[in-house]
Amino acid sequence: MKLQSLRRAVFGMSAAALLTVGAAAPGHAAAEAADPILKDLAAAQGIYYGTAVTASKLTGTYAAVTAGQFDSITPGNEMKWGSVEPVRGDFRWSGADAVVDFAEANGQKVRGHTLVWHSQLPSWVENGSWTAGSLRTVMTDHIATEAGRYKGRIDHWDVVNEAFNEDGTRRQSVFQRTIGDGYIADAFRAARAADPAAKLYLNDYNVEGINAKSNGMYDLVRQLKAQGVPIDGVGLQAHLIVGQVPSTLQANIQRFADLGVDVAITELDIRMPVPATEQRLRQQKADYKAVTQACVAVSRCAGVTVWGFTDSDSWIPDFFPGEGAATPYDENYRPKPAYYGIAEALGWSGDTGPGPGPGPGPGPVSGCAVTYA
Ligand code: 9MR
Secondary structure, X not given: OOHHHHHHHHOOOOXXXXXXXXXXXXXXXXXHOOOOOHHHHHHHXXXXXXXXXXXXXXXXXXXXXHHHHOOEEEEOOOOOHHHHOOXXXXXXXXXXXXXXXXXXXXXXXXXXXXXXXXXXXXHHHHOOOOOHHHHHHHHHHHHHHHHHHXXXXXXXXXXXXXXXXXOOOEOOOHHHHHHOOOHHHHHHHHHHHHXXXXXXXXXXXXXXXXXXXXXXXXXXXXXXXXXOOOOOEEEEOOEEEOOOOOOOHHHHHHHHHHOOOEEEEEEEEEEEEOOOOHHHHHHHHHHHHHHHHHHHHOOOEEEEEEOOOEHHHOOHHHHOOOEEOOOOEOOOOOEOHHHHHHHHHOOOOOOOOOOOOOOOOOEEEOOEEEOOO
């Protein structure tokens, strides 16, 4: 990595953060860097800016950018049930512990992800022989154990993840099939009991705009609030496609806010066919800017989390063959136009850096030479 890029990456890190991430971060880079610091800009707008992380990568430049640019982190996989208790009673906390410890060392919030989800669920849960009562007990015990372990250290918990089908009906997960509609209220009550300080979220994808699925979520949140179920927020994952930010995003955030819950953009990425082109990167910048602006515009929008900050740590290429380049930094930790789009949405109006246009100069993007103009 060029020294200039590394300086950009770590600009704004505290001395403590630099010590935490170790030798890869140059000690006094901050004073020389010109690029904006997303977490500082976000704080000035009253929101946080976060990223999903992979615990095993939290060293060197990856750690430096994570700590230098973001004030919230979400473990991408390490807190899922399949990660923490793959075999009944056999707990593996090291990955989750590492993320929470990193956040605390660097003054960051943690979004806990996720307590109840149909996916990355251990087979002993998925395929067990349960009654409604026995699965409810297993589920609430799991919540008590995990949320209890991190009590007081988690800002937001994604208590229930991806509970809906695209038409707004309930997904027929093992929890829905076995326990019935009430499993969501049971999960939120268990989470509140385990960690009263954490904000408790219902999280899903394809609910960013006003549509059948987000209508289903809206109706449920209204019911839960009416029943006194302790739900604090709604997470809009926002796994988006370049050029396709829903036009109703801000109105959707606002209608949930009007129900009396917070909203967060929890897993933002914006994918495109690869190799990336200059035109797509420019559109992606506009898209990241639009999503961030929509959050800034609604006072109950708590913040934005990108689902991996670098194209080298993104789920997209594995799940969508032929697509990628979905995050704000390229595979070599160089800020992409999207990064500047985020900064602009957060009120930054500075120089986009040396080189012919946005970004630190031309360089390879997903294997293709791109010149920003
Ligand atoms: O980023 C996660 C990836 O590493 C895993 O392979 C994948 C498995 O389902 O889960 C990814 O994260 C998902 C998140 O937990 C829930 N919303 C969708 C995310 C992308 O699949």
